Amino acid sequence: MSEEKLAKPDIGDAPLFPVHKFELSDWKDGIVIRSPNWLGDAVMTLPALLQLKKMVPRNCGLFVVCPPHLLDFFRSIPIVDFTINLHSAHKLWKLCEIDKVRRLHAGxxxxxxxxxxxxIYFRLTGIPRIFGASARGRDIMLTKSFKFPESRKSELNKLHHASKYLAVAYALGAAKWDGELPEFRVQKEPELMDASFVKISSMPRLMTIAAGAAYGESKRWPAEFFNRTAGFWAENGGNIAVLGSPKEKEIGDKxxxxxxxxKAYNLAGKTDISELIQILKKSEICVANDSGIMHLSAAVGGRGIAIFGSTDPSATSPVSAKxxxxxxxxxxxxCFKRECLKKVSPYTCLKKITPSKVISAIxxxxxK
Structure with a gap:
């Protein structure tokens, strides 16, 4: 076994809670997970999902309920037996969605x-045992709630999000995580992909860049800094593909x-989850802001440089030793703000990370 495989991501120790004991009959047809709404947060649940899958009794399933934009992500993970996508991440559920979850017959x-x-909606599905973090006055509706320390602004906190999710899994009886992540299956064969995308994703010495961040500008390293870093890579024989959402196309152009x-291509808004997984697997290195693409690249086994500004790297760093x-x-x-509130010299936390520092890190x- 290689050293790379043995390296375990440093996400700290998960808090320990009393373990809830289950009878075999408690499971009914399985366990259903309500995923977070952001891609990055969903990726950070993977260690917990893997450990929960390992403890699911034979003939029972691991099911996921997620917002529509995460459906293909969870469908690409073989340990998930069935996925139900809600019509919206934030709107009221439809009656048919409550019924779909009910018909899973999860315990x-x-x-x-x-x-x-x-x-409230999960209670309406009739699932008898519901677990989750203590939040927003919902504890009374949970079979067991788990209280975690609140994040403190201007301070680096020690509890990684992946450790929080693992803490819940451990409290349900899951075994300790060994550092492995689930495999990803190919959802779309190359012949179904755009020919230009297939060509770009197959280029040698490919650097992928995630210059956007849906949360806001305070998470975005300056586009001109990415440009200089990409220029270094191109000068040394490399190729570049910028990834992101349709809203980030202008950033990609810069x-x-x-x-x-x-040698350089802007694919922002031109890739679905299947194609993102494909190109990130083939990428030699990824340079990214704290974003969903950063987390996805780490999850599929890629290596890269993560640039943090307004968010806490001890809480949301990539779950990877690479x-x-x-x-x-x-x-x-x-500060966790979407935009910098400083009137003089804003975004210093990002601008102090110069292209030369990133190039040196690359x-x-x-x-290694």
Whole structure:
């Protein structure tokens, strides 16, 4: 076994809660998980999902309820037996959605989001045992709630999100996580993908870049810094693909501006989850803000550089030993704001991470 396989992601120790004992009959037809709404948070549930899957009795299933944009993500993970996508992440459930969850005939539910609304809906499905974090006054509706320390602004906190999810899994009797992550299945064969995408994703020495972040500008390293980093990669024989949502196309254009034709491509808004998984698996290195793509790249086995600004790297760093995190601690960081509130020299936490620092980190990572 290689050293790379043996390396375990450093996510700290999960808090320990009393273990809930189940009878075989308690499971009914399985366990259903309500996923978080963000891709990055959903990726961080994977260690817990894997450990829960290992304890599910024979002939029982592991089911997931998720928002529509995460359906293909969970369908790409073989340990998930069935996925139900809600019509919206935040709107009221439809009666047919309550009925779909009811018809799973699960005996146990775990809520990996903090929604009071979803807790009510899960109660309406008739699932008898529902577990989740203490949040928003919903404790009385949970079979068992788990209280975690609140994040403190301007301080680095020690509890990683993946450890929180694992703590819940451990409290249900799951075995300790060994550092492995679930495999991903190919949802879309190459012949069903756009020919230009297949060509780009197959290029040698491919650097993928995630220059956006849905949360806000305070998580986005400057596009011109990404541009200089990509320029270094191109000058050394590499190719570049910028990834992101349709809203991040303009950022992608800035990242590849002035780079050699035929070596840099803006794929923002042009890839679905299946294609993201495909290209991130083939990428030699990924440079990313704290984003869903960062977490997905780490989960599929890629290596990369994670750039943090307003958020806490000890809580949401990539769940991988193949990634290097860059973070410059300012007095106000992590602030968790969508935009910097400083009137003078805003976004210092991001601008202190210069392209030369990222390039140096890339060179160090590729030597390993």
């Amino acid at each position: 146990i539910a775990v809520l990996f989001n903090n929604s009071l609304r979803d807790t 990242v590849i501006e002035g780079l050699p034709s035929g 990634w290097k995190v860059l973070f410059e601690k300012e007095y106000c960081a992590p 060179e160090d990572l590729l030597k």
